[in-house]
Amino acid sequence: MIELIQEQVYQGLWRQLNNCIESEVAEEFLQTLLTLMKIMFVIQPDYRRNIVNFNGRYQFASKDGEVTVAAIFGKNRMKVVEGTIKDPNITVTFRSGKALLNFLLSPKQDILISMLNREIQTNGNLNYISKFGYMSKRLLQLMPRL
Numbered sequence: 001m002i003e004l005i006q007e008q009v010y011q012g013l014w015r016q017l018n019n020c021i022e023s024e025v026a027e028e029f030l031q032t033l034l035t036l037m038k039i040m041f042v043i044q045p046d047y048r049r050n051i052v053n054f055n056g057r058y059q060f061a062s063k064d065g066e067v068t069v070a071a072i073f074g075k076n077r078m079k080v081v082e083g084t085i086k087d088p089n090i091t092v093t094f095r096s097g098k099a100l101l102n103f104l105l106s107p108k109q110d111i112l113i114s115m116l117n118r119e120i121q122t123n124g125n126l127n128y129i130s131k132f133g134y135m136s137k138r139l140l141q142l143m144p145r146l
Contacts, residue, residue: 029101030060030069034080037071037139041078047142050135052076056128059088063095071132090124103133
């Protein structure tokens with residue numbers, strides 16, 4: 001019975017992520033993406049390898065202040081925090097929800113082009129955004145057909 005409930009929640013989150021992508025709702029997309037990422041790290045060993053011995057603190061925010069979410073990686077785990085965190089390794093501020101979606105879902109993620117187009121501003125080590133982009137793309141590849 002518990003496995004059935006877990007499967008329902010799992011499928012529901014994938015549907016929610018797909019709906020967010022289609023509707024371009026950045027806050028919901030980011031929150032759902034991070035929640036799915038956290039779950040996949042627990043249930044999928046191949047995906048969990050992405051965070052083995054990885055420590056990183058990500059702060060995501062929209063220019064208008066509507067979205068403020070953080071992801072903290074450490075001790076082979078991931079924690080999602082609504083709000084701001086101290087000492088992030090990288091802060092990513094995006095102009096709009098569409099800008100965030102364009103970057104994370106782009107077939108060829110290029111932070112420099114996003115920065116030149118003034119869609120995204122960063123403060124910190126850009127290697128962290130490359131790592132997060134890779135993990136996001138990998139997660140979307142695991143997305144079941146709905």
